[in-house]
């Protein structure tokens with residue numbers, strides 16, 4: 001045997017292979033695909049057998065851990081394959097067809113990762129007493145801008161690149177218009193969250209897409225203060241991310257809130273120490289919030305001398321990208337089963 005070091009697949013490659021094996025196993029739908037799986041993965045020239053054969057050539061220091069991983073991977077799939085319910089058919093053959101045996105599994109649908117995150121956010125706020133409200137995707141200029149204190153020709157309108165359908169109808173650029181619709185329908189105390197899809201005329205890239213999803217929140221009552229905003233969002237973050245999550249509140253600007261803030265949560269991956277996801281800062285920017293502007297309360301026919309409130313907006317894609325470590329927002333919209341099956 002030569003002394004030259006042989007190429008050992010690093011741990012990350014074994015992880016990737018194991019994921020591939022799982023995907024291939026899950027894709028088995030009939031006897032032909034089962035046989036294809038057996039040949040490609042478990043057969044004499046199959047990937048897992050190949051890895052087993054590599055063990056003896058691995059440098060001594062790495063042999064033990066490499067061997068253990070490879071053996072485990074191989075045994076797992078050999079066992080999974082041998083004990084799959086549809087194997088019964090193979091042994092008995094078509095002639096001995098037994099209708100009582102379990103069939104090939106049908107591929108099952110599952111929730112889209114964005115809907116999973118939306119549901120988690122919704123369930124936490126519902127458990128805190130918030131109700132859920134919805135508004136239309138096609139909005140009027142009034143609800144999307146005017147009533148939210150974006151006057152006509154005000155430069156703040158440029159914060160959101162808008163798809164105009166007509167001069168006065170737009171694809172909503174945020175879920176904040178549902179705040180106004182909710183105020184029109186309900187009297188305080190109002191405690192609502194408003195999930196939905198929003199649209200922006202932005203250049204498509206790994207980080208931004210022409211549509212995405214938000215969850216808006218609104219709480220209006222007598223004596224609602226900034227402390228309530230902070231307490232509510234801290235309670236939410238601790239349930240959603242981690243029991244000890246910390247928040248960082250930074251001043252910001254939105255026309256519909258005064259004061260306005262942006263809230264960062266302590267990075268849930270590195271616990272604030274700094275990693276590639278939080279760009280070494282220890283913090284992740286996750287939502288905008290603030291105290292509802294008196295003009296916005298007026299648009300909703302609520303007397304700002306009597307009532308105050310807070311509002312917030314959470315971007316679902318942003319949280320999903322962070323939570324699942326996904327690098328490109330476009331994956332969420334391509335409906336590629338290889339991506340979706342992982343959730």
Ligand code: DAH
Pocket residue numbers: 173174175176216217254257287288289290311312313314
């Ligand atoms: N509508 C804002 C946006 O899309 C997000 C937002 C910020 C919503 C602050 C709020 C808020 O309710 O108070 O950028």
